[in-house]
Amino acid sequence: MRALVTGASSGIGRALAAQLAAAGYSLTLVARDAAALAELSAALPGAAHEVISADLAERAAVDTVCARLSDTVDPVDVLVHSAGVGLPPGGYLGNPAAASDLVHALSIDALTSLAHAALPGMLARGRGGLITVGSIAGFLPGTGAITYSASKAWAQAFGEGLNQLTRGTGVTSTVVTPGFVRSGFHSRAGIGATGIHRAMWCTPEQVARAALLGFSRGRALVVPGGVWKFVYAGYRVLPRNWSRAAFAQYMAWTARRAA
Incomplete structure (x- = not known):
């Protein structure tokens, strides 16, 4: 069995790669940082891992990865899409519009193309599927980074739709929607994360475990972390204007604490 993991060089993608390798998968690791991919490949258990250095914000790089996903000689059984970026x-x-274009290129355009390349072979073989790393922000619009939230909302709707589309085929799709993750994401985006209570945080390993457990059970959506399960439950039952207002108040409170 082979899994292809985008965004594999750090954070949730790296944790998913490690746990898939420990479960016996051969991996195709995809990210921009070739040195980090080589280091990860050497550190992982198992054999027959390969690396593809690719910036999925570029169309040519997406086409390269799509070609790998379409390979029938050494087929990919599981596509993990963890590549993403936040707004500065x-x-x-x-920010300039190009910053939002980059967010959409990774969370929407690349995901759409990669899934389209991977799914026909999976369906023909009757096994495998797609794991998409979303975000709780996809349920909670109204922050300054609204294009990030919107892109994650799209990815979540797409992943859940694929779960329904492939039901009964042996292929499945799971979206994992973490809240705050100690992955370096905030620091890489230049976003402050002080003032956020420790109960709001998960580790990349916790998110990866929840994603893989949900995938093994064919679940369409997984929300890791007790606090965020509660937040999601509230989102489902409260009027949307209440959810937006409550989240805006929380973010304003954390900003005041960080000041």
């Missing part, structure tokens, strides 16, 4: 400080209006 300043949010939607405080």
